Amino acid sequence: MTTAIKRCGECPIRHRALCARCEPPELEELDTMKFYRSFEAGQTVVWAGDRMDFMASVVSGIASLSQTMEDGRTQIVGLLLPSDFLGRPGREFATYDVTATTDLVMCCFRRKPFEAFMARTPHLANRMLEMTLDELDAAREWMLLLGRKTAREKIASLFVIIGRRDAALKLKETDGELAFDLPLTREAMADYLGLTLETVSRQISALKREGLIRLEGKRRIVIPDFQALMAETGDDCDGGIIG
Amino acid sequence: MTTAIKRCGECPIRHRALCARCEPPELEELDTMKFYRSFEAGQTVVWAGDRMDFMASVVSGIASLSQTMEDGRTQIVGLLLPSDFLGRPGREFATYDVTATTDLVMCCFRRKPFEAFMARTPHLANRMLEMTLDELDAAREWMLLLGRKTAREKIASLFVIIGRRDAALKLKETDGELAFDLPLTREAMADYLGLTLETVSRQISALKREGLIRLEGKRRIVIPDFQALMAETGDDCDGGIIG
DNA sequence: GCGCGCTATTGATCTCGATCAAGGTTGTCG
DNA sequence: CGACAACCTTGATCGAGATCAATAGCGCGC
Missing domain, CATH: 2.60.120.10 (Jelly Rolls)
Incomplete structure (x- = not known):
């Protein structure tokens, strides 16, 4: 080791x-x-x-x-x-x-x-x-994600969470265009989201096709409109600001 | 209130x-x-x-x-x-x-x-x-249950967990016959397990048909053989005793 | 007792995601 | 460069669980 x-x-x-x-x-x-x-x-x-x-x-x-x-x-x-x-x-x-x-x-x-x-x-x-x-x-x-969200919502949620966290580390705002490297293989994403790697791949392709994300290589994700992607997560979009 | x-x-x-x-x-x-x-x-x-x-x-x-x-x-x-x-x-x-x-x-x-x-x-x-x-x-x-277990395994896991916890409260052993009241409706079980209430009902019926559980009324569950039910959960059956 | 509301069961059918299978891409090392 | 391995994509098909629908039991108040 x-x-x-x-x-x-x-x-x-x-x-x-x-x-x-x-x-x-x-x-x-x-x-x-x-x-x-x-x-x-x-x-x-x-x-x-x-x-x-x-x-x-x-x-x-x-x-x-x-x-x-x-x-x-x-x-x-x-x-x-x-x-x-x-x-x-x-x-x-x-x-x-x-x-x-x-x-x-x-x-x-x-x-x-x-x-x-x-x-x-x-x-x-x-x-x-x-x-x-x-x-x-x-x-x-x-x-909640594992029990109740669809495959598409799961992928969108994952990207939103990683994107937000990544932006926080870099002290950037999470609006406008946002790009980050996926730290997980398709298989690891599947194991995190309770899916198979094929379904992960298909849903990523679908989001790409619809312009909600772009891919640079296999691993780098660009999110042109963060709000639009958040709308796909199934969550309340106010970012959980309660009180 | x-x-x-x-x-x-x-x-x-x-x-x-x-x-x-x-x-x-x-x-x-x-x-x-x-x-x-x-x-x-x-x-x-x-x-x-x-x-x-x-x-x-x-x-x-x-x-x-x-x-x-x-x-x-x-x-x-x-x-x-x-x-x-x-x-x-x-x-x-x-x-x-x-x-x-x-x-x-x-x-x-x-x-x-x-x-x-x-x-x-x-x-x-x-x-x-x-x-x-x-x-x-x-x-x-x-x-793990929500992401990777089948409906049958989910139901068995729920009964094992409630049964074990219930036995602990009553200071009983969790082997031999065990009976407890389900504190949840079928719908609540479904919401806990990430299923629909129909699937919950069907899986309970299946476990009953196979003799792994008995029902007394709708709510009371009798587990004649706790080990046998544990074998249906998909978990290691050693009860998680590590070290 | 009777009707009503709530909960549970069971059946028929559909659908989303799993599974099986075949390539395609990318990167590494000889 | 070419061969191989790891990773990813896409297609065809299958099946577990969801959905839609009908019925049944079970209190509870009148």
Whole structure:
């Protein structure tokens, strides 16, 4: 396994996932338990059931969490994008297969010291709770997609979510033309959306034919009119601004 | 809305969801912010988007969390069984419709004082994190069901999960014969499993015809051989004991 | 008891997405 | 360059579950 380990004093994680409110002494302490791991696209980070003696935060690249049934049916239950967190306190063994779907760098923390650190840093525990609740909301939104949306709506929803997230990372607005690289193969998209890869391919072709998206190569998606694509997701289009 | 409010010094919640590790002074304090609310089967606890100025724990009965699309397609994204928790810190507005699917009693805590209490009671914050992570795991298991299981497997999975949970509440073993009342109509089951009510009905009839379950009336399910039913869920049957 | 509303069952038919199958594209390595 | 592998697209057909429709049981109030 290609696992580069290095130390670094300026982790992007500080400013994103965990430590927006950490003080310098706390950051120092986090640094002592921190190391980086790199994975190539396709590599497995951990298998479900493996001992996992670290928690981690995604620095760059994308990983997927998936579950597989004995007969091979697979469901991706979550994507880890930059700043997303992996691992749960108090759990020694991985629950899901974690796979790098693109080249991936993670900032890892050894579990024991990290848990000890969390125990005496309340705002870090709060931040963990906040992140977990956000993930729970995302999972529940995905349940609506898996249970009730058509193939076309599923594809449109996926593109909207990836597009929005991608724009957020680049600090761009999500209106007007938007372009991004799909971090998933057709098969991975199928496993995320509860479809077959053929259906994914056909629906992408249909959206292309209708001008809702353009393809540059197989992987790069251009969305000329983000609002128009959102109208295909089946969701309320007000972006979920409640209150 | 039938909303009985009473105070009570011996809340079952103490021993379950929140306070297994609370000390007597903390329990006193929790009591000052606690009140009970009762709902009849079918009543709505809150609508998505409503202001919700309390958090709550289910004392008895069952509630469902659901999302509905404009055209009426509905997905139940979670069931709240006794001891389950509702509401998230820092969120003033409900994200999902919450409906009593049976007669329901909830133990409620006013949000502001509860949040303040949480902020200075670290083990409560930890307990919240633990519960949220468990819910996340449950949601992800359900994603596999929604995305990849057949109608038959979905029904079998539902019965296994309700049966197991019901047995746990009654402190019974989950082998040999097991009987419980279905807390959901056929329609609610359909909305939970991502099916139509006709398909639910047909699959239940099929399981009955094959002797995997018996029906006593419309709602009471008897499972003569729990292992045999588990074999129909498509899951590994070792009950997920990893490590 | 009778009629009404709600829930559940069952049948007939249709349809969306799965499955099976055949190419086409792209990239890599000798 | 050519061969091979991985990934993607498209077509033909199939089938699980949706949809449409009719009927049946089951309280509940009058």
